[in-house]
Amino acid sequence: MADAGMLRFHVPEPEVRPGGTPDFSNVTIPKAGSVPRPEIDVDPRTIRDMAFSIIRVLNRAGEAVGPWAGLLTDEELLEGLRHMMTLRTFDARMQMAQRQGKTSFYMQHLGEEAVSCAFRKALQPGDMNFPTYRQAGLLIADGYPMVKMMNQIYSNEADPLKGRQLPIMYSSKEHGFFSISGNLATQYIQAVGWAMASAISKDSRIAAAWIGDGSTAESDFHAALVFASTYKAPVVLNVVNNQWAISTFQGIARGGSGTFAARGLGFGIPSLRVDGNDYLAVHAVAKWAIERARRNLGPTLVEYVTYRVGAHSSSDDPSAYRPKAESDAWPLGDPIIRLKNHLIHKGVWSEQRHTQAEAEILETVIAAQKEAESHGTLHAGGKPSTRDMFEGVYAEMPPHLRRQRQQAGV
Numbered sequence: 001m002a003d004a005g006m007l008r009f010h011v012p013e014p015e016v017r018p019g020g021t022p023d024f025s026n027v028t029i030p031k032a033g034s035v036p037r038p039e040i041d042v043d044p045r046t047i048r049d050m051a052f053s054i055i056r057v058l059n060r061a062g063e064a065v066g067p068w069a070g071l072l073t074d075e076e077l078l079e080g081l082r083h084m085m086t087l088r089t090f091d092a093r094m095q096m097a098q099r100q101g102k103t104s105f106y107m108q109h110l111g112e113e114a115v116s117c118a119f120r121k122a123l124q125p126g127d128m129n130f131p132t133y134r135q136a137g138l139l140i141a142d143g144y145p146m147v148k149m150m151n152q153i154y155s156n157e158a159d160p161l162k163g164r165q166l167p168i169m170y171s172s173k174e175h176g177f178f179s180i181s182g183n184l185a186t187q188y189i190q191a192v193g194w195a196m197a198s199a200i201s202k203d204s205r206i207a208a209a210w211i212g213d214g215s216t217a218e219s220d221f222h223a224a225l226v227f228a229s230t231y232k233a234p235v236v237l238n239v240v241n242n243q244w245a246i247s248t249f250q251g252i253a254r255g256g257s258g259t260f261a262a263r264g265l266g267f268g269i270p271s272l273r274v275d276g277n278d279y280l281a282v283h284a285v286a287k288w289a290i291e292r293a294r295r296n297l298g299p300t301l302v303e304y305v306t307y308r309v310g311a312h313s314s315s316d317d318p319s320a321y322r323p324k325a326e327s328d329a330w331p332l333g334d335p336i337i338r339l340k341n342h343l344i345h346k347g348v349w350s351e352q353r354h355t356q357a358e359a360e361i362l363e364t365v366i367a368a369q370k371e372a373e374s375h376g377t378l379h380a381g382g383k384p385s386t387r388d389m390f391e392g393v394y395a396e397m398p399p400h401l402r403r404q405r406q407q408a409g410v
């Protein structure tokens, strides 16, 4: 009782700061293939330990092993590799375009490409994602035109959203990509509500909610779990744990909970953790969770364990808050290199073909960029009409907006 009368609270601190030696020895990585694959109608109480493990398929030798392996054909895997490579190249070009002043803002996916690219391939047409800004792979893997994405980033005359959204906050109903909300965590309650509405209208489309590690600290995350678990909504609850929330390490939002997946246990929601840098594991777990939703078995919470290799956004400099070499020390490797090695191991890919594919993809991305730039960039060329600013919210324009439009003379 030495402390009686002297209260204090606890502020979690990251293991290392800039200048220190990166250390992930506290991240326990189970062997690939070691986590069982339960039936989809499993009693959640019997799989609570899965919220503390990590489902992995690809081992160090590049082999796919264990009960979660074997769901994808070689063609599908090659396509997945191409999607991830495309997203990475797209990111690099758009990050450069931001530095050249062609857009005000950009956010990359570096190191996290497998999460959104593999998840998309487990969904059916009509299913709806409620993404954050770090799931553009959902669009790329669904064949959404890159030119349209770039037009949005440039806020040019061909921007499908007419300059009304922050760059990278895409929206496409046809591709199951709900308009991104800048207010973090709102996606979670929106997704659960949409899923309940789908069930109420006797539809067969399910929803997928997306959130980052940091944003799970928002009350919307918890409110969404209440509704999803009580009403057994047909939704997959995705948490992308990339270790950082801008400059805040994941331990702040996680607090005393062992893992983010463990947040689901108190709600009786089956909660799994998966190696987010393993395309095969992400796809297999997504399939499992999506099937549960579609068969009226209720929500599943999936934590993707990954690492944000790049800066948070084009406005951020991570060297101010973490060691520069931290991403090299990340024990789950790089998702593109891991899938590439697997395909080489299988004899359906080679270093030479990979280099050739990199060049082809770069050419395609540059061609899309040229086309987008012909419609204008932030400070040059075509812009959306000022008149558009007044459209798109109300079915019938209310008098005050009509007056404002007249005042603007458009």
Ligand SMILES: Cc1ncc(C[n+]2csc(CCOP(=O)(O)OP(=O)(O)O)c2C)c(N)n1
Pocket (backbone or CB within 6 Å): 132, 134, 182, 183, 184, 185, 211, 212, 213, 214, 215, 216, 240, 242, 244, 245, 246, 308, 312
């Ligand atoms: C409600 C709300 N609070 C704060 C912000 C500012 N903000 C934007 S991104 C971000 C960090 C989010 O981190 P995380 O949820 O881990 O996602 P990540 O960026 O790592 O993918 C913050 C605090 C915001 N957009 N909305």
Ligand SMILES: [Mg+2]
Pocket (backbone or CB within 6 Å): 212, 213, 214, 240, 241, 242, 243, 244, 245, 246
């Ligand atoms: Mg994060």
